[in-house]
Amino acid sequence: MNIRENRTWNHHVVKEGNKSLVLKKIINHSPISRAAVAQEVGLNKGTVSSLVNDLLEDHLIYESGPGKSSGGRRPVMLLFNEKAGYSVGIDIGVNYLLGVLTDLNGNICNEKEVTFKNLSYEEIELQLFHTIDYLIASAPESPHGIIGIGVGVPGIVDNHGEILLAPNLKWKNLNLKLVLENKYHLPVIIENEANAGAYGEKKFGAGKDSKHIIYVSAGIGIGVGLILNGSLYKGSNGFSGELGHMTIQVNGPTCRCGNKGCWELYASEQALLTAAEKMNLPSLAGKELELSDLLALAEQGDPKVISLFEQAGDYLGVGINNIINSFNPQQVIIGNRMASSYKWLNKTLTDRVSNQALWFQQNDLTICFSELSTFSSALGVSAFSIENFLSVSMQQKVSLNV
Amino acid sequence: MNIRENRTWNHHVVKEGNKSLVLKKIINHSPISRAAVAQEVGLNKGTVSSLVNDLLEDHLIYESGPGKSSGGRRPVMLLFNEKAGYSVGIDIGVNYLLGVLTDLNGNICNEKEVTFKNLSYEEIELQLFHTIDYLIASAPESPHGIIGIGVGVPGIVDNHGEILLAPNLKWKNLNLKLVLENKYHLPVIIENEANAGAYGEKKFGAGKDSKHIIYVSAGIGIGVGLILNGSLYKGSNGFSGELGHMTIQVNGPTCRCGNKGCWELYASEQALLTAAEKMNLPSLAGKELELSDLLALAEQGDPKVISLFEQAGDYLGVGINNIINSFNPQQVIIGNRMASSYKWLNKTLTDRVSNQALWFQQNDLTICFSELSTFSSALGVSAFSIENFLSVSMQQKVSLNV
DNA sequence: AAAACTTTGTTTAGCCACTAGACTAACAAA
DNA sequence: TTTGTTAGTCTAGTGGCTAAACAAAGTTTT
Numbered sequence: 001m002n003i004r005e006n007r008t009w010n011h012h013v014v015k016e017g018n019k020s021l022v023l024k025k026i027i028n029h030s031p032i033s034r035a036a037v038a039q040e041v042g043l044n045k046g047t048v049s050s051l052v053n054d055l056l057e058d059h060l061i062y063e064s065g066p067g068k069s070s071g072g073r074r075p076v077m078l079l080f081n082e083k084a085g086y087s088v089g090i091d092i093g094v095n096y097l098l099g100v101l102t103d104l105n106g107n108i109c110n111e112k113e114v115t116f117k118n119l120s121y122e123e124i125e126l127q128l129f130h131t132i133d134y135l136i137a138s139a140p141e142s143p144h145g146i147i148g149i150g151v152g153v154p155g156i157v158d159n160h161g162e163i164l165l166a167p168n169l170k171w172k173n174l175n176l177k178l179v180l181e182n183k184y185h186l187p188v189i190i191e192n193e194a195n196a197g198a199y200g201e202k203k204f205g206a207g208k209d210s211k212h213i214i215y216v217s218a219g220i221g222i223g224v225g226l227i228l229n230g231s232l233y234k235g236s237n238g239f240s241g242e243l244g245h246m247t248i249q250v251n252g253p254t255c256r257c258g259n260k261g262c263w264e265l266y267a268s269e270q271a272l273l274t275a276a277e278k279m280n281l282p283s284l285a286g287k288e289l290e291l292s293d294l295l296a297l298a299e300q301g302d303p304k305v306i307s308l309f310e311q312a313g314d315y316l317g318v319g320i321n322n323i324i325n326s327f328n329p330q331q332v333i334i335g336n337r338m339a340s341s342y343k344w345l346n347k348t349l350t351d352r353v354s355n356q357a358l359w360f361q362q363n364d365l366t367i368c369f370s371e372l373s374t375f376s377s378a379l380g381v382s383a384f385s386i387e388n389f390l391s392v393s394m395q396q397k398v399s400l401n402v
Numbered sequence: 403m404n405i406r407e408n409r410t411w412n413h414h415v416v417k418e419g420n421k422s423l424v425l426k427k428i429i430n431h432s433p434i435s436r437a438a439v440a441q442e443v444g445l446n447k448g449t450v451s452s453l454v455n456d457l458l459e460d461h462l463i464y465e466s467g468p469g470k471s472s473g474g475r476r477p478v479m480l481l482f483n484e485k486a487g488y489s490v491g492i493d494i495g496v497n498y499l500l501g502v503l504t505d506l507n508g509n510i511c512n513e514k515e516v517t518f519k520n521l522s523y524e525e526i527e528l529q530l531f532h533t534i535d536y537l538i539a540s541a542p543e544s545p546h547g548i549i550g551i552g553v554g555v556p557g558i559v560d561n562h563g564e565i566l567l568a569p570n571l572k573w574k575n576l577n578l579k580l581v582l583e584n585k586y587h588l589p590v591i592i593e594n595e596a597n598a599g600a601y602g603e604k605k606f607g608a609g610k611d612s613k614h615i616i617y618v619s620a621g622i623g624i625g626v627g628l629i630l631n632g633s634l635y636k637g638s639n640g641f642s643g644e645l646g647h648m649t650i651q652v653n654g655p656t657c658r659c660g661n662k663g664c665w666e667l668y669a670s671e672q673a674l675l676t677a678a679e680k681m682n683l684p685s686l687a688g689k690e691l692e693l694s695d696l697l698a699l700a701e702q703g704d705p706k707v708i709s710l711f712e713q714a715g716d717y718l719g720v721g722i723n724n725i726i727n728s729f730n731p732q733q734v735i736i737g738n739r740m741a742s743s744y745k746w747l748n749k750t751l752t753d754r755v756s757n758q759a760l761w762f763q764q765n766d767l768t769i770c771f772s773e774l775s776t777f778s779s780a781l782g783v784s785a786f787s788i789e790n791f792l793s794v795s796m797q798q799k800v801s802l803n804v
Numbered sequence: 805a806a807a808a809c810t811t812t813g814t815t816t817a818g819c820c821a822c823t824a825g826a827c828t829a830a831c832a833a834a
Numbered sequence: 835t836t837t838g839t840t841a842g843t844c845t846a847g848t849g850g851c852t853a854a855a856c857a858a859a860g861t862t863t864t
Contacts, residue, residue, distance in 0.1 A: 044853075239730040
């Protein structure tokens with residue numbers, strides 16, 4: 001009982017907690033009857049009835065027709081009203097902006113992607129506004145409307161949602177949260193892209209069944225999102241998971257962070273591209289090299305390129321070993337752009353891990369690649385808003401007498 | 403509200419939670435009056451009175467004489483009854499066994515240390531029994547008597563308290579918990595030595611004010627205990643914090659774990675001793691080298707030995723950088739035997755961190771050495787028992803009608 | 805088809821821990 | 835002594851819970 005610490009306990013808390021239990025049961029097991037909820041959650045039938053009525057009034061659930069009888073009165077089936085509201089999730093990348101509109105179950109109802117290069121903050125902000133406007137306008141009528149906006153950014157976000165640094169975008173000390181709140185008057189969440197991705201995979205992707213997940217976002221750089229005990233761990237100030245700058249070679253080459261031998265110098269997309277450029281691949285002279293080019297070459301069977309991927313997979317494995325030793329996770333999920341090269345990375349990566357991770361760490365451990373591919377982050381931030389919305393909905397409404 | 407998940411909420415929970423709040427307030431602010439508790443915790447005076455009566459009945463607190471009046475009736479001061487019970491904490495090391503008897507505030511009431519070398523499990527078990535017997539016998543009369551036994555071991559302990567592996571003791575798949583429970587019929591906790599140390603420092607030592615603490619236990623090997631969000635994080639199976647086997651040099655020398663370039667090959671006591679042995683220090687020929695010898699030489703100003711310590715401090719810094727990047731802690735505490743060399747390690751260690759850790763990670767970050775020195779682990783396991791005992795005491799007594 | 809049984813969901817009575825506020829106790833200051 | 839203040843208890847009322855009775859709506863048995 002660590003979490004509540006300073007709040008005192010009273011029957012509001014009890015009701016809030018039980019309502020939340022009932023709603024979760026309905027979300028995860030719909031359609032389900034009141035009787036079944038009562039039995040499975042362990043609450044009295046009457047209590048469940050009353051809580052269900054509250055939820056019905058809030059339009060968070062609805063009754064469908066009667067279900068099958070099992071020898072008695074037919075149950076009224078309850079379902080989560082996933083269309084009770086919509087959430088906007090935005091993933092800002094170095095050269096793209098991906099926005100999704102999701103329902104309360106994280107189903108994508110609409111999406112929009114813009115790609116760009118070297119835009120200023122103001123220009124990206126404009127794209128961001130356009131995307132959000134478009135998505136909000138496209139949302140169907142619903143009882144709760146748009147319940148929040150979430151934005152994932154490739155940078156350092158502190159506990160108050162301020163972007164301290166996004167090196168690849170050249171942003172610094174930027175309070176995007178305030179900007180969006182003032183413009184849209186909606187709850188806004190700004191989150192690091194890796195944290196968002198981790199949460200996305202946990203809620204809707206490969207991590208649905210695990211409580212301890214480490215999400216490795218391997219793109220131009222490497223960031224890591226930590227799901228510990230089922231919830232995102234952000235550290236003391238919100239800066240956890242900067243594992244791209246973990247030293248894996250004490251006197252290795254210098255990283256742009258000033259340190260030496262950082263993991264992302266060996267296992268990121270940038271590392272791959274840099275190594276490939278040095279090889280002077282003849283077929284690509286002139287054009288700026290991209291990951292997709294390398295993938296195409298690998299598909300054609302180019303042994304040099306394939307061994308490049310294998311090398312990167314091996315280095316990914318080195319860092320993942322360190323992660324396993326640190327966190328003893330149930331699941332390690334590799335996401336972001338490097339996940340697309342899954343086919344060429346997988347073998348050396350898993351070899352490295354299975355040969356070198358301590359044996360007891362390997363029990364109950366799954367290593368896999370992202371299920372949501374490019375949507376992890378956008379879905380993750382969307383999920384944050386949904387979680388917040390539902391959590392607030394569980395609380396008592398204080399009637400404002402005029 | 404992640405923690406309770408499946409338990410339903412009712413007034414028992416409310417009372418349990420509030421009682422716990424009241425007790426914590428009294429523990430941390432005694433002497434304190436009922437009125438002050440009510441105001442500071444935010445509960446009604448009547449509620450506090452009732453809960454305080456429960457706690458008095460349980461002998462967990464007691465009333466002292468009246469306090470100073472501030473212009474009205476003099477308050478009755480409440481104090482935590484730290485002598486309401488006693489806890490046994492044992493730290494089993496590679497060549498020593500340290501036992502403490504503490505009161506409920508972690509004050510050491512008695513202690514016993516045995517040193518040995520190359521004992522079999524049976525022999526160590528005998529020493530363990532003797533120590534526990536001695537400590538229990540020495541405990542003063544108290545309402546609750548001995549409330550539990552905790553044991554810290556240098557090895558891998560799973561979530562059920564089974565010791566899977568303690569390489570330096572040559573133990574494997576050992577259920578010490580069961581052995582002790584059967585013999586003493588008391589609650590028993592077996593915990594990894596680094597986890598225990600972390601908890602010890604958090605409760606009674608350098609980490610009292612932090613919620614995010616990483617405790618680096620640097621002895622023969624290196625283990626790490628993680629305090630995240632104020633409580634111990636053990637990972638999916640209990641194996642978190644095996645950071646001694648984090649790779650910091652991809653193609654470094656081979657470790658006994660089979661991996662290469664592990665941190666503990668560079669920054670542990672063993673690493674220091676191995677390096678020193680290679681130097682053929684003339685003054686110590688014949689005798690087996692110990693850390694204390696090196697410390698003595700350093701005190702005498704031996705430049706070779708001093709630079710050995712400095713090198714180790716630097717390597718410690720490398721790993722601690724990785725830790726900072728992973729966890730964004732408030733505090734890193736270095737404990738176990740290497741902490742005794744604090745004087746010689748500190749400079750290169752802090753230099754490494756301040757030069758290389760990312761700037762934003764360095765805000766609000768303290769790096770320090772253990773305050774409890776050799777007692778961290780023993781006090782930590784003792785604290786686990788106390789915590790458990792108090793937590794159970796908060797729960798309702800179910801009257802068993804005969 | 806009627807009777808008996810089952811299961812669902814609502815209602816009622818009672819319980820328990822909380823709150824607000826009245827009350828008593830014990831002190832300080834005027 | 836009177837007045838005011840603070841500490842702690844007591845009482846009435848509230849809200850959410852449980853258990854159990856009840857009503858509703860089925861299925862199964864006779």
